Amino acid sequence: MTASAPVKPGSDLRDQFRRAYENRYTWDPGFSGYRGRCIWQQGEQQVEGRFEVGADLKTKVEGIDDADVLKAVQSQLWEVAIHRVRRSFEQTHGENQFTAGDTDAVGTEVLVSGKGEGDRYRIKDDVVTMVHRHIHGTVVTIFTTEVTNTSTGYLSHTYTSQYADPATGEAKGGRSSFKDTFTPLSGDGPWVLTERVIDTEAHGETAAGSQTFRFDDLQAL
Numbered sequence: 001m002t003a004s005a006p007v008k009p010g011s012d013l014r015d016q017f018r019r020a021y022e023n024r025y026t027w028d029p030g031f032s033g034y035r036g037r038c039i040w041q042q043g044e045q046q047v048e049g050r051f052e053v054g055a056d057l058k059t060k061v062e063g064i065d066d067a068d069v070l071k072a073v074q075s076q077l078w079e080v081a082i083h084r085v086r087r088s089f090e091q092t093h094g095e096n097q098f099t100a101g102d103t104d105a106v107g108t109e110v111l112v113s114g115k116g117e118g119d120r121y122r123i124k125d126d127v128v129t130m131v132h133r134h135i136h137g138t139v140v141t142i143f144t145t146e147v148t149n150t151s152t153g154y155l156s157h158t159y160t161s162q163y164a165d166p167a168t169g170e171a172k173g174g175r176s177s178f179k180d181t182f183t184p185l186s187g188d189g190p191w192v193l194t195e196r197v198i199d200t201e202a203h204g205e206t207a208a209g210s211q212t213f214r215f216d217d218l219q220a221l
Contacts (some may be wrong), residue, residue, distance in 0.1 A: 019095075024128070033053050042212075150184070
C-alpha cells in the first residue's frame with residue numbers, strides 16, 4: 001500500500017503518515033549555518049541588508065532600519081529554519097494516533113487523535129499535501145501543490161496558507177500564496193531558500209498585496 005492508494009476510512013494510517021513525515025527535507029544534525037545578503041521588495045520599494053542563520057538556527061539581520069521590513073525578513077528566515085529542524089517521528093507525533101478519512105484529489109485525509117486532537121492532514125505519494133493545525137488559538141490550513149525533490153527528501157515550493165478562527169471557521173486575514181525557490185549551498189551542501197514570493201488576497205479593509213524576499217551571496221558558516 002502506498003500513501004496515495006485509496007484506503008478504507010477508519011484504517012490506521014500511522015505507517016503511511018510516518019513515511020510522508022520522514023520524506024520531508026531537513027538539515028543534517030551537523031548543520032553549521034549560513035549567511036548572505038537579503039533583499040525585500042514590494043512594488044517600487046526595495047530594502048537590502050545582511051543576514052546570518054547560525055548553527056543554533058537563530059537568525060541575525062543587519063542593515064535594515066525599517067522595523068516592519070526587519071521583522072518580516074527575520075520571520076521568513078525563522079520559518080525556513082524551523083521547518084528544517086530534524087526531529088524524529090516519535091518526538092513529534094509519539095502521543096498521536098492517525099486514522100484515515102476520505103481520499104480525494106489532494107490525497108488521503110489523516111485524522112489526528114491524542115495530543116494533536118483536531119488536527120488533520122492529507123498525504124499523497126509520500127508527501128504531506130495538506131496541513132490543518134491548531135496553533136496558539138488559531139487554525140492554519142496549508143495546501144501544497146508543488147514540491148522540489150532533493151536526494152534526501154522533498155521541499156514544498158508552491159503552497160497556500162489561510163488562518164481562521166477555530167470556533168467559527170471565519171478567516172483571519174486574506175489567503176496567502178507562496179512560491180519558493182531553493183538551492184543547495186556549495187553544490188552539495190544544505191538546501192536553503194533563495195527567493196520567496198508571497199501574494200496575499202484582500203480581506204476586509206486590508207488590500208491585496210505582494211512581497212518578495214531574496215537571499216543571495218550565500219556562504220556556509
